[in-house]
Amino acid sequence: MLRKELLQLPYYRSLALNMMATIIVVSFIPVILVGSTIYFNLYASYREKVYAHLEELVEKHRQKIDDFLGDKLADIRFLAKNLGYANLSDETFLQDTLASLQRNYHYAFVDLGVVNGSGQQVAYAGPFKLAEADYADTDWFQQAMQKAYVISDVFLGLRRMPHFIVAVKGRVNGKPWILRATIDFAIFNDLVENIRVGETGFAYILNRNGEFQTHPLIDFIPSKGCYGQLFDCDRGMDDRVSIREWEGDDGKKSIYFTALLKDKEWLLVYRQERADAFSELRRAQGIAVVIFIIGGISIIIMAFTLSIRQVDRIKEADRGKEMMNQQMIETGKLASIGELAAGIAHEINNPVAIMVEEAGWIQDLLEEEDFEQSSNLEELERALKQINTQGKRCKEITHKLLSFARKTDARLQSFSINDLIEEVIDLSEQRAKYAKVTLTTRLDEDLPAIQASPSEMQQVFLNLINNAVDALEKKGGAITVTSLRRDTQAVIEVQDNGPGIPPANLDRIFDPFYTTKPVGKGTGLGLSICYGIIKKMGGEISVQSDMDEGTTFTIALPFHKEGEEERPAGGYSCR
Amino acid sequence: MTQMPTVLFVDDEEDYLNTLIKRMRKRQVNAFGVGSGEKALEHLASHATDVVVLDVRMPGMDGIETLRRIKEVAPLTEVIMLTGHASLEVAREGMELGAFDYLMKPVDIDELLYKMEDAAQKKNIQEEKIKTLDDLLTSDIA
Structure with missing residues (x-):
């Protein structure tokens, strides 16, 4: 059917995708905005912090190193100034001085030397054999001679080891001299390496x-x-x-x-x-990315399941609506078929009335003496009677059609179920004949009246018999309608000897819209309407079926209780 | 035997109407026929009529409207309605408006005849009653 195709159209898939995309976009945009804002702020402040920290570190060390160099220089200057050339040029004294310096300064001073104005080392105290070294050509010596003091760059020098020199110039008797100290490279290096x-x-x-x-x-x-x-x-x-x-x-x-x-x-x-x-920031970034990915995945999963569920719900609602529409169309179709039938019946009624009337006129005329002698009089009369009879038959058919087309009436009345069954059988007879189905009844004549809506009951039995005829249509068969009394109930059985209903279908047979008939043939509503009608009347409807043997629908209806006031039976007349 | 009533048949189906009138005349009924509600009213204005047999399904003025108008211009004239099955509601409405009875088409000639006689009788009885009342009234005054 069209609606089934409609439900499978890519419409629902695109609906689900749209919903999913919307959920994802709406969820991600704020996450990304907030996340990136926080991240950039964090980055800026963290960077500032790191820079400030490192800047301070460098600044501190710069001061420390400057202080270190300044201290050493001050020490040497102090020595040069206070001890004087005379004392220091004495090597023994110089060694004592070095020893005391090393004691106080953790061996930062490696050696001491006194150099005269021409670059000759006159006294030396230290581990190297540099007693009479000539420093005249060295940078530091030349600088020291120009300035009052000097701290040299690191160089290998005569001892072939990296070191640097602190030199202070003094004057004795107008001649310059220099007190030179070597600073232990390792100690200085530690300052920086640390x-x-x-x-x-x-x-x-x-x-x-x-x-x-x-x-x-x-x-x-x-x-x-x-x-x-x-x-x-x-x-x-x-x-x-x-x-x-x-x-x-x-x-x-x-x-x-x-x-x-x-x-x-x-x-x-x-x-x-x-x-x-920025490693810490990196770590935070990593955690954030992991959280973002996990969050993102859960958002996507949520979006997926949510939209699928939502679309399923929409689909369900659409299906319901579609069914409702179908039902409406079906009802409308039935109504218009009824109207059509009524119209046709009415139109046929008039010509039939004329025909019957004309036959009556002929009969009137035949009664006149002129025709008394006619040998064919008897035959003519028989023919006229036949016309009359068939006219009445037409009338009956049209009246039945008209009564069926009338709106159903749900008012409860007390009536004989047997009469109603006979009536329905009459209506179905024609169809059954074409399907090579014989309709038989076994009715319990003493059945008391039941309390129900006759037009609804008519609908129920028409439905059951029509279904049975449908089932038998291929091969023909027999339908038996039985009515009998069981305790306080009237039991009516509609039995066919058709192919039977598979057990799998039997459970769902009263479900609305459940049908095994080809598309367009059945609405799947018939039995569910029957079920509703019977239940409403306080009755029971059940089905029993054996494959290849036939199906029996059993309806049990309570009898009309004595003493219960009968409701006015206005709507259901002309039976 | 009582005098046969004067009856007006109203039906838009001319064939049906003609045959019916012929058959009725054969049965000594003083029968007339018209094809519409409007013509029926015209006819009633100039002819004394005991019973009107009225088809409810007619083009133009329908049976119910015609019935209502008949009851206005000639309240004592009895009306028998002919209906199809589907117009039972109309029949009921007609009965409420004072129709004598209704019959379903195609109608049995004898049944219709009896109904017409009954209706005519009812009309006669009513007319007699009115006449008696009139006599009483006039004698009182006198």
Whole structure:
């Protein structure tokens, strides 16, 4: 049927998809908006926090290193000034001084040396054999001679080990001399190397030429140029920590924090891979993504099930509506067929009346003497009588048609069920004859009256008999209608010897819209209407069927109770 | 035997009407026929009529309307209605409006004849009663 196709149209699928899409979009948009807003705010504040932290770290270390260098310089200056050339050039005294320095400063000083104005070391205290070394050509010596003091870059020097020198110039008798101390590289290096944050964060110091002044944690060759190009030398050289981000050769972005120290000769560089610096944010991001994915999946699942369920419900409602429509159409069809039948019956009535009247007229005329002698008089009279009889038969048929077409009347009346069965049998006789079905009745004549609506009962029996005729239509057969008394009930059985109903269908036979008839032949309403009518009257309807043997519908109806007031029987007349 | 009544048959089926009138005349009924409600009213205005046999299904003025008008112009004239089965409601309505009886088409000639005689008798009785009342009234005044 059309409605079945309609229910399978892609209409419902697209409805479900639309609903699903709407739910997903509406759910995701706020999640994404809120999520991204929170994320960017979090990112900004976290970045600020990380930067502030690292900036402070670098700043602190810069001060620490500056302080360290300043301290060492101050110490040496103090020694040079207070002990004087005379004392210090005595090697024994110098060794004592070194020992006391090392005691106080955790061996930060490796050795001490006194150098005269021409670069000759006059006294030395320390582990290396540098007693008469000549420093005239070294950078630090030349710088020290020009300035009052100097802290050198790290270099290998004569001892072939990385170290740097703090030198202070003094004057004795107008001649310059220099007190020189070597700072233990390891201790200085620790100051910087200890700056370790996360997995990739480390620090190192570069000099103006971009050479390492400390040993970096990760070995790499710094770019040549001014401070390894990490500091814009053309810009004003302020002491503030500056921040830069660069992509390394390996494609990883790194953050560089740089700060100048040692009178802007050195640059403290702190470097950390960006991903590492933001690792916590990354973790939060990861958790958020996991939550988002789980949430997203559940939204999709929910959208899916919800829309499927909703569409199922809509489908169900549509089906119900469709059935209702079908029922309405069916009812309307029945009504119009009834009207049509009534119209035809009426139209036929008039010509039949004329024919009967004319026959009557002929009969009247025959009674006159002229015809008394006619030998065919008897035959004529027989023919006229036949016309009369057949006219009456026509009248009966049209009247039956007309009475059937009238609206059904649900008012309860007391009436004989046997009469009603006979009437229905009469109506079905013609159809049964064409289907080669014989209709027989076995009626209990003493059956008391029952209380029911005659037109509804007529509908019930017409339905059952029509169904039976349908079942027998292929091969023909017999239908027996039996009425009998059982306790306080009238029992009517409609029995056929047709093919029977499969047990699987038997359970659903009274369900509305259940039909096994071909499309367009049955509404599936007949038996459910019967069921409703019988139940309403306080009766029972049941079915029993054996394959290849036949089907029996059994209706049990209560008798009309004595003493119960009979309702006015206005609507059901002319029987 | 009483004098046969004067009857007006009203039916739009001319063939039916003609045959019916012929048969009625053969039975000594003073029968007339007209084809519509309007003509029936015209006829009644100029002819004394005992009984009207009225088909309820007619084009133009229908049976019920005709009946109502007949009862207005000639209240004593009895009306027998001829109906099809489907117009039972109309028959009932007609009875309420004062029709004498109803019969279903095709009608048995004898049945109709008896009904007509009954109706005519009823009319005669009523007329006599009225006459008696009139006599009483006039004698009172006198």
